[in-house]
Amino acid sequence: MRSERTRHNKIIFSGTVGAGKSTAINALSDITTVSTEAVASDSTARLKPTTTVAMDYGVLNLPDGEKVMLYGTPGQERFSFMWDILSEGGIGLILLINNASPDPLQDLEGYLGAFRQFIASTAVTIGVTHMDSSPQPGLDAYRARLIALGLSPMPAIFRADARSRDDVATLVKALLYTLNPGLNDA
């Protein structure tokens, strides 16, 4: 029997500490996000006072009663063992990168590497957050890195405000169309 985690459809939100994973899930979720944030006790504390140490999730309720779970992975690398478990059976990955972090392009590369197998069988879209306060690197630098990494097709990559439901929904829509451009919402 499959676990509760894999029985529902899942969209995975991952990315760097402070990129806004929990915020993005909260912006999109139909329920109050269940979060397991805790006071950060390591270098993460310099970036934000609390961080997700386990996972958090929200839900999109579809009209027919079906649910889509929105899972957020812990941002800290020491919890990376959870990433594979959480992403099992997922529809695809929304990757959020904090542009204010010391080396966001390296973060991008690291996360794409960590989720390589998952992405190969599904799809990824990338939201770059905090670009208003940290405009560099720009989207073209990210695109160049994606080309260098040989990702094909080129994933969608947008500037994103994790607080904005429109922005988060746009990321998810791009993920769905990447999975199947034949989908029609018109």
Added chain:
Amino acid sequence: MTRAQPSSPTEHPSALLLLHVGSMDARLIGLSIERHWTRSVRLVETLEEAQVVLIDCDRPGIEAALDQLAGHPRIGIVYYAFHPKDHALRFQPRPVLGKPLNLEALPATLNQARVDAAHMIAAAPPRPMAPALAVSSPVAYPRAPAPLGHSLMTDDERDLCGGMDDIPTTPGSSLPDKLFFNPDDYLIGRLQQALALASASGRPHLISGLPRLIGIEPRPVPVCITAFRENQLRPLAMTQLPESTGRIVSTPIIGEADSQPVHRAAEDFLWNAAAWAARGRLPAGSDPYQPVRLRAWPNFTYAFASPHAMRIAALWTRMHASPVEIATRLGIPHRYVFSVYSAASFAGLLDTTAKHENAPVAPFPPAPSDKPARGSVLSRILRKLRDAV
């Protein structure tokens, strides 16, 4: 490029009074009349001269404007608003257009309103709050088909993609002139020129002569700085500009004093300006049968997504194909793809390196991993997001 003069249903141009409109709208409409509509509309300055008036429902002081009209029942009235449905009942049977105004269709609407005002005088006046009149006019009367739009979707679809028919799927036939637009006639042409000059010189450049600031700073990544609001940019970008308007000038610094200008990535800004100018057409000189590719997705959290734009981006980032092929594969009208093509070409996202993929042109099949059940879930998620956002 030839510019069509909108046909007038009457012999004489309608005398239009901009009774209650903002200065920006007045300037754009004035420019359009001066440049394109001299045979169908003329501006007047008093109610006594006016045959039709234009009223912006969203501006404060509308009641005073309506009071002025009380003694002029023969004057046609065209209202416009961000949310026309909110006003349709109150002002019926007068048309309430959606913002932004479709300037190409406005003269016909004004003329129709003028004619209908005369008919209303001749006929028994409608009871207040009665259902919408059944009118033969194609204008946006309450509950009537709306060429200028009641719903956002209808507005977007028409404003961004026009209504042009498909072209032949194989080259050989001559293509209609109306398939193409000259970017130099629009804001996008000025922006493109300013961007080129700023990038080449390393100095900021301004587009002078516009009602508000638009400039380009080269920076490491070019940025567009503007004091136009979003709802002002769209009609400006859709309007053909007089040749004398919008000279490009170099400047040591782009002034920040002009009502809190916003900074946008030039790529995003040019995407929008080009999409709004194109309205489902291609830039002059484009080949709709030439395989190209999107080198990247546009930044759709700001770049305007016309109908099907995300589907088009998803497909066109994974394959070289002509605009006509993309439309065929997705099973959509060509104009939607032409809109994305135009926007991408000015945003620098089009890879024109010739490389044709020899897959047969057929409607897009489901992705191999897209099992039917999952495909259905994807569609339902999409519908949920579309309906909720």
